[in-house]
Every structure is written in C-alpha cells, then in structure tokens.
Amino acid sequence: MSENSFSLLNMVKSLPPLSRRERRVAARKAQIIEAAAEVFSRQGYEHTTTKQIAETADLAEGTLYNYFANKRDLLIAVAQDFAQDVTNALAQTKATSMEAVMAELLTARFRSGRERRLFMLFLHESRFNPDVRQYYVEEAIYTIITETEKIFRQLIADGVMRPVNPAVAARTISATIMGYAALYEFLQEIQPDGDGRFTPNQLGQEVTDNFIKGLQK
Amino acid sequence: MSENSFSLLNMVKSLPPLSRRERRVAARKAQIIEAAAEVFSRQGYEHTTTKQIAETADLAEGTLYNYFANKRDLLIAVAQDFAQDVTNALAQTKATSMEAVMAELLTARFRSGRERRLFMLFLHESRFNPDVRQYYVEEAIYTIITETEKIFRQLIADGVMRPVNPAVAARTISATIMGYAALYEFLQEIQPDGDGRFTPNQLGQEVTDNFIKGLQK
Amino acid sequence: MSENSFSLLNMVKSLPPLSRRERRVAARKAQIIEAAAEVFSRQGYEHTTTKQIAETADLAEGTLYNYFANKRDLLIAVAQDFAQDVTNALAQTKATSMEAVMAELLTARFRSGRERRLFMLFLHESRFNPDVRQYYVEEAIYTIITETEKIFRQLIADGVMRPVNPAVAARTISATIMGYAALYEFLQEIQPDGDGRFTPNQLGQEVTDNFIKGLQK
C-alpha cells in the first residue's frame, strides 16, 4: 500500500496543486494508513490496539487522532485505500484471449499475503460496519464483478466465449477468486496428496483450464 | 443447529451409555452452544458479550462457566459442532451424474443464512484462534475438499468427467462455494442488470452449467 | 443525603412492596449516590473522577456502571435526590407569622456545607446539562419559589403582609437565599469590621428584620 500514496497523489494531478501543508497532511495520513493496514492485516481489527498502530507508525497514540476521528475511521480509510488500488489495477486489465483474461483475474489479485488478508478482513468487517461495506464492497467487489462482466460480454460478442449469462459467469469467477484468497491461507497445509505444492501460476493455469474447457468429458 | 445437539449425542452412541448426569450435562452444553451459535452468527465473535449468550440460552452468565472454561472455548465448541454437521452431511452425498454432484455441492451448503454467516465467521476467527482453525479448517474445509476430490476421482474413473487434476478441481469447486457464501450477503444489491434476482437454485443451475460445459465456445 | 434513602423508600410505600433484589439494588444505588454527592460537593463534577467515587463508595470502578449508565447519569441522580429532599422539606413548612416564615426560609435551607455546595454545583452544571437543569431547576428551585409564593399569597390574604406582588417577593427572597448560600463560602473571611462573626441564626434574624420592616426610615 506504499504505492498507494503514489496512486492517491496521481489521482488528483488535475486538481490545483497541493500546498506544502496539504502535502504534509497527506503524507502523514498515508503513513498512518500504511501502519494501520499492516497491523490490521496481521491481527484483525478488534485485536489491534490504537497503541500498536501508533507504534508501527512510529508516532504517539494521540497523533493518530489529529488525522482520524477514531479507530473506526482509520479502518474505513484503509478500506478506501484498498478499494482504490483494486479499481486502479483493474482499469489496466485488457481483454484479449480467454486464457489471458482468466490468468489475469485469477493471479493478479492477491499475490501478496497482506492484500489477501486485508481482503478477508474487509469481508468480515463489512458485516458490522456500514462504511467499510460501502467503500470496500460497493467499490472493490462491485468493480471486480462489473469489470469482469464487461470483459465477458465483449468476449461473447467476439465469439470467443460461448453465450452463457455473463452476469452469472462474472460472479462465479469472482466468487472463485475470493474463495481461493481465503483457501490460500490454509492451502499450504492442505496439499493434494503426493503432488507437492503448486506455485500460484501452476494453480492459475489448472483452474483456467477447468473453467474454459469445463469439467465434462 | 438444533439437530446439531442430536448429532453430538449420536456421535457417542457407540460408547458406553451415558449416565443421567452426563446426559444432563450434554444437554446443557448443547443448549449453550446453540445460543452461542445464534448470537455469534448474528453479531460476530467480538461484538457478542457473554451476557447476550446467557440471555439467549435463558441462563445466568455464571452458568456458562460451569460448562465452558471461557468465551474462546465456546467459540471452539460451536466450530466443532459446525464441522461435525458438515462432515455428517457430506458423508451422505452419493456420486451419480456430474450434474447431481455439482448441484449437491453448490446448493446443499449455505441454504441457511446462519450457516453461511457462521462459515464466514470461522474463516475469520481461525486466523486468530488456532483451535478454531484446527476444528473448523482441518475438519470442515478439509472434509469438503477431500470428499469432493474422492468423488471426482470416481467420476474420472467412470469416464464421466474428463481427466483433469482432481485435487485442483476439488479445490476450485470448494473455493467457488466459499466465495459464493461470502458474496451472498452482498449479491442482493449487486444483481445482473434487468435480470431480477436469482433464486439459489437458479444460480446453482447456471453455475453448474458453467463448470460442466466450460466457458469456451 | 443518607436520610434520603429513607425518604425515597417512604415515597413508594404505597406501591407494591419491593422484592429483596429490588431492595438490594435500591440500597446500592443509594450508596453510590451518597458517595457521588460527597465527592461532587467537595470537588465539583469535572474534577471528580469515577475512581474517586468508587473508592468513596468502597466499590470497584466497574460496579458503578452496573447501576448507572455513565458519570453524567450519576450527577443527574444526585440532582434528583437533592431536589426530592428540598421538595420534601418545604412540604412541611407551615405559614404562621411573617417572622417564622422568613426564619424558616432563610435558615432551614443550607445549614450543611455540603448541601450549600451541591446547590451551587447544580446551579453551575445546569448550564451545561439539560437533565440536571430539568431535575434540579425545575424541581428544586421551582418548588422553592412557588411554595414561597403560595405562603406569601396567604399572608397577604390574612392581612399580615402588605399587598406587594407576591411573585416578585417570592423570587427576591429566593434570590437572597441563593445569594447567601454562595456568599457563605466566603463570608467567614469577609466579616463586618469589628463585629466578629455572625452565627447563622443571628444573621437570619437581622436579614428577616431588614426584609420585614424595610430599610427606609
């Protein structure tokens, strides 16, 4: 999420340039968000104390409150930041062959453990926090699904994909991605017998094959 | 999860018969586990107070501690109970046609909102609680995956399924199930345009079709 | 305010008898209110910590919150209790001669330092706490004023008092009482030169004389 501060800054390039003070505030916020994301991803929201976030950010506890109203707002900020990253990344995905699209969808997300863990954290917290739900679900998840759906419609129109319901297919792929993100935490211990471990790429190729050709003989 | 208490009792049927006292203890434990499952599923672990569990179980707070050492142990008991249910249900699944297997896998689980929410809850909590992880992941998820894998091996041997890696296919299906369990909370708001809402069965059929025939033309 | 718990109990004598549990709760509440009144009267609301109240009540800090939602509610309870005392005391005042009425009004209230200090505390806190304002001002002060006014109307009707506006006179007397309550804190240091200190009774007689006969020759 350190690239994030960059992406955030880039997003507003067209706006009037930031004053020195605004830049400093933005940098501090980014520093705190980065620390919060780190600790949240490791320990979850409830098990994280503001003291720990402050220590990770190398700041005093009170300083957090000069930039965020409360702990909850800090979680929302991390979720917004996360959603922004997902949205930006997906905006650059190009639909070419079916294989390429699937590979991109299945492997591009969740390469980093922290990102996977944050993904699952927000999934959990959205149930109890409407703002997280809004920023995370309605931005990140909605974006993943609708962008995938758009790509599928195009592939069907191009005659590359067979004419399934693109809405359902997009949701199925998204669900599979999310499920794998969750499983990944446990897969290292639960390996197919005798096969040793898969690399993410190998796994991606196999899954892609399953989806494209179908499981039926 | 009221059947659950039954399943717990059934498990020990082969052991020497329970004394009256042991039956009373088991019944109380089941009562408490049922209450805890209910409240945990609605509010999550951290947002649930022992007071709420006691009220739901129609007992005093202190009584909980006569049967469980602490709140954490209560969560573990709920997880064990849940895993038992999943294992029992899967033991009865019979492999016939591919369609039947897929339908069973995709729709049997998660018909109830509470079960879906508990599933998600354990997924979250197992990151912070090794015992939940052990009982939930290594029993429930491991069971789902290996049983599915077994079924797939059979289907491949029968020539019904094409010879993909059954370990990967089983994991993909499991991941999809888990992903849909998570998405379900949000799907009502994120509907395919103009299509109205899917019933679980409709969705199951579509997804089954995707998986069996593949997405490729 | 220890008599208070009595008065409170007396008030509900006509209601169905309290269960043992209700009596215990009432006693604990009274114990906590008594402790809070003591510390508030000495240190004011803001300078009082919940820790101090708990120590004074010989309870743990958390126990306070089993009986009152928060510190503010504790202040309100003390104010209600205080208002109840004032109301009860005034209900017993009998109007006979002008001198007796004045003496009663001027000396009955505020014999104890704690009561005087609480009176001033509520006066201050009502500005920032609508509930204190309601219970304290609209019960205690309103009662003092209207009861005095009633007495004055009677005295005028009896031909003992000259026909001034009884509403204004009642407010003037009340204001004087309140002002003396405040001054009392400082009067010990600010004595009339050479006269030594007044006892409350001496002062009451002099003031009564001023009011009854007027200052004019």
Next chain:
Amino acid sequence: MSENSFSLLNMVKSLPPLSRRERRVAARKAQIIEAAAEVFSRQGYEHTTTKQIAETADLAEGTLYNYFANKRDLLIAVAQDFAQDVTNALAQTKATSMEAVMAELLTARFRSGRERRLFMLFLHESRFNPDVRQYYVEEAIYTIITETEKIFRQLIADGVMRPVNPAVAARTISATIMGYAALYEFLQEIQPDGDGRFTPNQLGQEVTDNFIKGLQK
C-alpha cells in the same frame, strides 16, 4: 469586555509610559483575555479548549503560551479583568436618595448576559482555584459589599435610612444581586402566572420597593 482591555491599559497610565514592545504585549494579552472571556462565558472553564480560545482570538494555540503560562492563568487573568471592571464601575456610583442607590445596585450589574455568566462562572471556579478566588472574590465581591456598606453608613448618618446594621444590610443586598444573577438564566421559564415577563427595570423597581418599604403591613 472590549472596554476591558481599555481599562487594563488605563490602570497603568500613571506608570512610566510603555515602550512600543510593551504596548504590543499588552494588546495581545487583552486580545487573548477578550477571547477567553467570550468562550469561558459561553461554555464554562472545563468545557473550553485552548484550541477554541486560540481560534476565537484568531491566533495559534501555541501563541497563547507566549503570554500566559497555562490555561489556569488565563482564567485568572479574565477574573482580574472582570474584578477591575466591577471596581471601576462602583467607584462612580454616587449615594443620593435610597431609591437611586438601590436602583443602581440592582440594575447596573448584570445587564449583559455575558457578565452574568462570567459572574456565575467565577463563583464556581473560585471554589477550586485559589487565585480566581483571590482576584474575583476578594476584589469584586468584597468591593461590592464594602462600597455598599459605605453608602449605607452614609445614608444612615444622613437620616435617610433607618439604623440597621449596615454590614448585614450590605451583605443582604449583595446576596440578592448574586441570587438574581443566578436565577436570571431560569427566570424566563419561571414567570409569575399571568403576569407575563418582567423587564429588568420593572423587576428592579419592584425589588427596590420590597427592600425599602419592607414586606410587613
């Protein structure tokens, strides 16, 4: 209290003329005192933050500390300033008829809501702050009492007033003034039935009449 800053400057007129630097410092102090008086009068001491004072004074928070050691000193300065105003005003009061003296005493003070509220605030704070007590009580209140006493002695000597104890009478009048200052906040809601509201002047005349002629028939 804008005249206040003036009064502060006037006080030192007889001292050697101020250098430019000293004038600037005095002006800044007056600016800060004015802001503090404004916010204190509205919100009370404890509910006022140094941030709010700084904003009201249109200065940065740190700047306050170049002129006052801490928040407490700021309150003391406001109290001193207030006492100064009271003393100055009373110095100009001339004793002629009894009616004139009473009217002056009863209406001159507390025409402004802010002054009334500050009066009450100092009354409260002096219980917890010896310096406020010293400057406010021993200057303002003491001055009011002793000046009134002096006037009363004169009136008695002139044969206009009957020979009561002038010390007590002065205290009674002062107490009444203070009581009305406190009641004023609530009087709007506690009106004599059917009489509508009093203007301060009407009230002053009635009260004067009560005091001069006495309540007795």
Next chain:
DNA sequence: AATGAATGAGACTTCATTCAT
C-alpha cells in the same frame, strides 16, 4: 448446579502543553 453482582484490566479518546520550524 445456578445465579448475577462485583471486579479490574485494558481499550479508546481528549486535550493542555511543548517545541522544532
């Protein structure tokens, strides 16, 4: 065995004060 009041550790948050710029 059941009760539920008492406990107190620990979390979040506020805000007066400091200090580098």
Next chain:
DNA sequence: TATGAATGAAGTCTCATTCAT
C-alpha cells in the same frame, strides 16, 4: 514572535471472569 503538529498523561467505560450465596 508565531505556528500548529506531536505528545502522553489521565479519564471514562466495557466486559470476560470470579465467587459468595
């Protein structure tokens, strides 16, 4: 001299757990 971000002490409140009845 003015600034305002950083600080951290201290306060309120929650809630899992204990224990006397």
